[in-house]
Amino acid sequence: MASMIGSSRLAGALALALVATGAMAQGHTLTKDDYARAERFLGNNTAPLVDHAIGRVTWLDDGHFWYVDHDAKGDHYRVMDVATGKTSDAFDQPRLAAALGKALARPVKADKLGIREYVVAADGRLDVQLNGKHYLCDLKPAQGECVVKKAGKEPGVLSPDKKTEAFIRDWNLWLRDVASGKETQLTTDGVENFGYATDNAGWKHTDNAILVWSPDSRQIATFQQDERKTGEMYLLKTQVGHSELLKWKGPLAGDKDVTMIERVVIDVPSKKVVRLKMPADQHRSTLCDDISCGPEGGWDDVKWAPDGKSLAFVSTSRYHKDEWFRIADPKTGAVRTVFEEHVPTYYESGNGQVNWFYLPESHEAIWFSERNDWGNLYLYDLQTGKLKHAITTGEGNVTEVLKVDPKTRTAWFRGVGRTPGVNPYYQQFFKVSLDGGKPVLLTPEAANHEITLSPDGHAFVDTYSTPTTPPVTVLRDSGDGHTLATVAKADISRLRAAGWVAPTPITVKGRDGKTDLYGMLFKPTHFDPHKKYPVIDYIYPGPQTGSVRGRNFLSARGDNQALAELGFIVVALDGMGTPWRSKSFHDTWYGNMGDNTLPDQVAGLKELGKRYAWIDLGRVGIWGHSGGGNASADAMFRYPDFFKVGWAESGNHDNRNYEDDWAEKYQGPLVVNKDGTTNYDDQANQNHADKLKGKLMLVHGTLDDNVPPSQTLLVADALIKANKDFDLLMIPNVHHGYGKEKGSYAMRRRWDYFVTHLAGNTPPKEYAITLPKD
Known part of the structure; x- marks a missing residue:
């Protein structure tokens, strides 16, 4: 009897064990x-299967933007006129499909072009990006014609006047004339592991040039990246025959020597390189774990004055505990530290975007800080380095400042947790005076708002939704948020x-x-x-x-x-x-x-x-x-x-x-x-x-x-x-x-x-x- 009871208990225990490990007997x-x-x-x-959900819009100028409106019949490229709220076809899709098909030597469906970027070139042709290449398409002829746009093999950074692009070759910075393709070498002393504008965060390493053009396209702020003492990382590619060794510079936590940058300004006409008068800086940003945080590259923590006579930047310490707001003279290389902030853990300048701004005309700077346990904006005096006042206060975070107008002294920003009763993760859009006061809510719906401002900042496209409700896209006035036109309402039938x-x-x-x-x-x-x-x-x-x-x-x-x-x-x-x-x-x-x-x-x-x-x-x-x-x-x-x-x-x-x-x-x-x-x-x-x-x-x-x-x-x-x-x-x-x-x-x-x-x-x-x- 005892043995039978023992067997029963053992069987029960085994059954429970099977259930506990997920090995279900049945x-x-x-x-x-x-x-x-x-x-x-x-x-x-x-x-x-989602119709009329506008994923993104792209502004062509202050008064027009384009977008893709998808439904059961395919993709429709549309342009909206801000003044009238009316929409029209962006271009002749069948004709463009035929022209692209000839250029690609394969059929292209008019209702599924796959184009996510296009602009109108100076000569009226469409500059279309497709599968990593640019095509110039003339749709005026009956059949239309597309040709591959000439481009250098190295990716370039276009100047503000759109006449020149800067790129890296053999660790030096070069210029390429957009119209003629003529190339000019800017720097000559760049060498392997100590090159100009090179993009290597260890976890990411590309051929992109990291730099910022001055507004007048005559100066470039960049750096010479010193990886000479940085440790190396290795991988082996699987293949038949001898192994291929892949190698790159990758600094690790605790390394004595990590990647550093020496900041420089290059005068484009004279090719003169001015090295800023300061020690080598850490390869860091105020936002992410790279000096280039945005999806489109760039150098987030460097901002030119509108007249190009001064340059503001923020230096970040190795462990992100200290930030220094600095101003440089691009002609002499002189650097002045205006103010600094220390954080016991780590500093970040927002969510999704660096949120400090340089206002040289009024000798001010907008600074983001979580010093009151929330992400708020503060106004600093650049002459004294002293805090003038808080621009925003209280609970909730400023996540992204999308525009600052120094003339009207207004900032427009996305924020979370600032409206009682709204999910603290839903981003809403506000405007606020730089002189303080309560922010004005421009998007009252209790939803997550994706915002695209017009270039002049007078209007914005707002796509709002929640995880359970499909998006609505509207055009709104930036002054008070009132709706100017409805762009689309998604249908999930x-x-x-x-x-x-x-x-x-x-x-x-x-x-x-x-x-x-x-x-x-x-x-x-x-x-x-x-x-x-x-x-x-x-x-x-x-x-x-x-x-x-x-x-x-x-x-x-x-x-x-x-x-x-x-x-x-x-x-x-x-x-x-x-x-x-x-x-x-x-x-x-x-x-x-x-x-x-x-x-x-x-x-x-x-x-x-x-x-x-x-x-x-x-x-x-x-x-x-x-x-x-x-x-x-x-x-x-x-x-x-x-x-x-x-x-x-x-x-x-x-x-x-x-x-x-x-x-x-x-x-x-x-x-x-x-x-x-x-x-x-x-x-x-x-x-x-x-x-x-x-x-x-x-x-x-x-x-x-x-x-x-x-x-x-x-x-x-x-x-x-x-x-x-x-x-x-x-x-x-x-x-x-x-x-x-x-x-x-x-x-x-x-x-x-x-x-x-x-x-x-x-x-x-x-x-x-x-x-x-x-």
Whole structure:
């Protein structure tokens, strides 16, 4: 009898163990149709079903802008006249398609041109950018004609008068005349690893020139980048025959010698190089982990006076704790430090844009600071270096100052958290006097507002939406925000007809039990409230962004809904330590990057488990890419009894092996103690690998020059030494992003992994995700 009771208890224990590990005894086999249904919720399938959603607008001049209006019949290129509010065709699409087809020697569909950039050239031809090339198209002839626009092989930075572009060749700066193509060498002493205007942040290295033209196109502010003592990084390309070694300069956290810059101004007509009279500066910015933060390049922390007689710039210390506002004389190289700011953790000048401005006519500067725990604007006197007054005050952040008018002493800015009762992540648009006073709200809708100002600043296009409501695009007056014209209202009828459902916005309490955290929850479209669903936590911990992927309307957020369709609840939650909230919120785990918002993820999921009976907290998975890959492995090690299955893609598992700027900004200086331990030890995932209990897949691209594959191999090595079972997928010859084909393969393998190990089901054999056509 005793043996029978013991056997019964053992069987029960084994059954519980199987449930706890996700190995469900009564799983079922998914079919290709199940995966095909999930695939239909990927963005390349859902986005074309959204009609009249204006993704972006481009101003042609103060009175006209163009945009693409998509519907079931295809893409329609339209131009709106601001004065009348009327729209017309931007150009003859069939004729342009035919002309491009001849130039490309392949058919081009008129309703799917794929053009995202075009301008009208001085001679009236269309300058069209398509697949990385520029075409000059004359549509006046009956058939139309397009020719490839002549361009040098090196990417150039166009001067304000559009006559000249500056580019790098052999570590020196050159000029190219746009009309004739004639080239002129500006500098001669640039050498390898000490070149002019070179673009290398370690994690990013391109051929782009980093510089700022003066308004009159006669001077260039740039630098000579000193990488002579910077350490090198290496990768091997997979191929038949001898290996190809890829090498670049990559400073790491804790390195004695990191990349520095020597600031210079070049007088274009005389080719004279004036070196600013100051020590070499850190390769840093006030905003991101590169000196060039914007998607279109440029040098964000350098601004010319309108007359070109002075140059303002901000120097940032190595660890982002100190900022110095400086003014230089471009003729003599003399530099004056006007004022400075020290922050105990790290300084940032906003979200998405550098938010300081140089106003030499009134001897003032607009300065962004979080000194009162929120991102506000302050006005400084450039003659005394003293603070005059705060321009904005109180709670909520200024995120992006889009325009400053020194004559009317007005600034226009996007901001969050400044309107009571509105989601603190929704950006709204305001104007404010530089002399103080309450900001004027120009976009009253409780939604996220994307703003594009006209060149003269008198009008703006506002596209507003929420994650659950499709976008409305209107033209508004910048004075009081009143609507001048409706551009488009999105229609999601076709999207809904295809089975799409909106994600569910969620609010839970953070680790402290008090702070509200915001996120989204994705359920299967065939959701049954009487069932129990395993849950997958999609994570990106920050600190520079979060998991939710924006608060505007999107037809798909990655593969969150597709994963849910396979029988999961998927959750994305922005934990403490991510941006857009208060400075103290953002600083939650400064210097403790092993935190990764995981206490908030666990607390939030447990709260959701109590709130919803259909969430199975016995089957919790987690996945993420890059910082999310780091956090996913970290979760499996620090919370091994909570997270049962993890998928960690391209994780920066030890920030000592990542580029210096990002790691040192958020973890602080590397400190080595007398016993050899460091303040970076706890954040290193390999030091916690022996705690693994569940199923873990590590994934990395072998040519990742952002987060090198050695990061994942460090964790793999530690797991082997700890005698732990794990899975490893190294994807040959891909970078930090895996590309279309191999990225689709990784996605399918990820679906399979969670279906098998978290849901206890069997996936279809080698399902092929359909690749979108170019």
